[in-house]
Amino acid sequence: MDNAQHIMTLVSSITIEKPWGIDVPNYFWFTGSSAAAFIISSFAHVFGWKKYKPIAGIALLMAFVLLVAAPLNLVDDLKQPGRIMNFFSYGWENFATSPMKWGVLLLIAYPILIFFEAQALYRPYFVKIAQQSRGLTKMLNTLLAFGNMDLSEKALAKDHKKGYVLGAIGIPLALAVHGYTGYILGAVHANVMWHTPLMPIIFLASAMVSGTGLLILLIPLFQRFLSERKSVDRDMVATLARLLSWFIVADLVMRFLWLTFSLTFANGEKYALYQYFSLHFQDTLWIDYVLCLFVPMIIGFTKLRNIPIVVYFGGLVTAIGVWLFRWNTVIGGQEIPRTTPGFLHYTPHVFGQGSIVSVLSNWGVLFVLICIVLLVFPWDEEMEECYKGAENAK
Template identity: 65%
Template sequence: MDFGTLLHTISSITPDRPWGIDIPNYFWFTGSSAAAFIISSFAHVFGMKEYKPIAGFSLLLAFVLLVAAPMNLIDDLRQPGRIINFFFYGWENFPTSPMKWGVLLLIAYPLLILVEALVLYRPYFWFSKGVVRSHEQVEKDHHLGVILGAIGIPLALSVHGYTGYILGAVHAIPLFHTPLMPILFLASAMVSGTGLLIILLPIFQKFFTDFKRVDMDMMQRLARLLAWFIVIDLVIRFFWLTFAITFNGEEKYALKLFFGENFWEVLIVDYVICLLVPMIIGFTNYFARSFKWVLFGGILSAIGVWIFRWNTVIGGQSIGKTTPFLLEYHPHFSGFDSIVSVLSNWSLLIALIALVMVLFPWDKEMANYYVKQGER
């Protein structure tokens, strides 16, 4: 080996990135769960009647996403038995450790959602057994549901916000290190969660309810809500990028390199195609009245936020500390932290959705709303 090759080899030595494809997928799941819970709280907590038909469905979706999400973390550990270390060690660092916050949040949040769902659907469970509950009991359940929903809102925001803290606290990676990262993650989470609802809701309304039709008024409402969430997301990203690339000291040069090399993927695919297009669909009455366009916008937005998670987590680690160029990452097809792992996690999500939707009478609740409104 000649001296030039040896020097290049030494200068290119860098440790393997600690986070792979599992982590962007985990962030996407937790964020979409938080968004689904917030949307369900529009009806349960804030009394917005227009969201009542999907409140229970959205609550169950939030629960399923949060149950499936930690499987990404277990796979990322390579040795699943290591998960027990999260519960036994590191509590002395709790005030300054976002990962320790996450341990408690990932336990408390899904339990709260489950309890709220049981309270919400308790009248339907009793009715199926031939028991009719009194008006006072129904009102008591409603009041308890409001309290649980109000408690769940900060929990939902925290369970995804802490992931932003994990990245934002990393000084060594310029793309991570910003106090805006938790807010960025929360804003984009509302986009992906709303997009996922737009994708799933018509499937379940069309094929798994008695009334067998898609509520286009609700789809249009969700498309408009998605458009506003995208506006908020883009505004926060604008302030983040304009400040980081312009005024961020020496780190701005690494960021300019990253965004220059990934211009097409970041600006054209993520920002223009996956965010601006759904925003235009939601704000334009012609497109928002079309089921196909609204569904297309929901799919684009959900994909766009996944790409944002990928670009942030994987792209951030591609900025080398000892190299003048970007590092490359190609996930393995199979094994731990691989494409098959992520596909398996999505398969688990689909199975859990099917199971939960069978166990809970969400269709009766939704049909009951439409019957009351004379829309059946």
């Protein structure tokens, strides 16, 4: 502080450590991206936006795998992962006040719901495969069809309705599953960066950005290399790019509201936040905002969106940018001292729990899960049928 009255020099102090490591931003990124993927799938399944129909299935599957992988981050961040049952056995008196408590219920309910929705979507395909095959494949697909081998119009309509209902329930649930992570941070009134009621919404907005960015990267990849199409739906890429831009707009609006209030109209605690942002001003501005938000936004809103490679770049930087935003929020928020002097520093370990390797392992798990769902679910056939349906409709 410039005011001579406030000159304080430190002679001696002790720095304390902070609890949450690299796993936590990764977790937030995963849940956020999952929620986003689910919402995009719901564009078709719930809102009936035909444009998104071909990618709704794969988006739903991505929502599923991201959310199955995500909690591993949490478990890994625990100092006592072996005591995971304590969570279920005790502490229910804090249910109302501990968003972490809600999270577990959501984390259990949400993937189950997605699974059932996906099952409803893919059941006819499972039945078809079961009918055409023998042995293990037949058994597996019969199982996935829950033994319901009925392909009648009525049955298909029932599937469709089930998908619609589950999707409709899923939207608030998806919002909640990621919104609660915003709650976890927002509820911490001790943390000047986190403590804002906007936090769940900020998280959702940025989640939409990262989730769309991820789909922009994955869907073309799947289409080009793993499906029979062997080519990328460039219109879809452009559509997603434009969607991404709107999400970025929403994200920027939320962040604008957040930062203007917390830095300008907040109480005395804003000074610590000033201090933090002045320490990180350059990297935040250029990387977080210019490179990872403004550039992709411009891509989506201009003709650049018709050049797939540019869009992929945009998708990649938004995905990374949101990851960095999660990092800056979780780790940066913890950097701000409370009654200790100086800003703390966190460097993740390479090995062990809560390390860089943990996060890589989590991505590995995601990869494995993607492999599994791609193998088990007839996503390519479904996608093709949607494309066909769309062409037929023309």
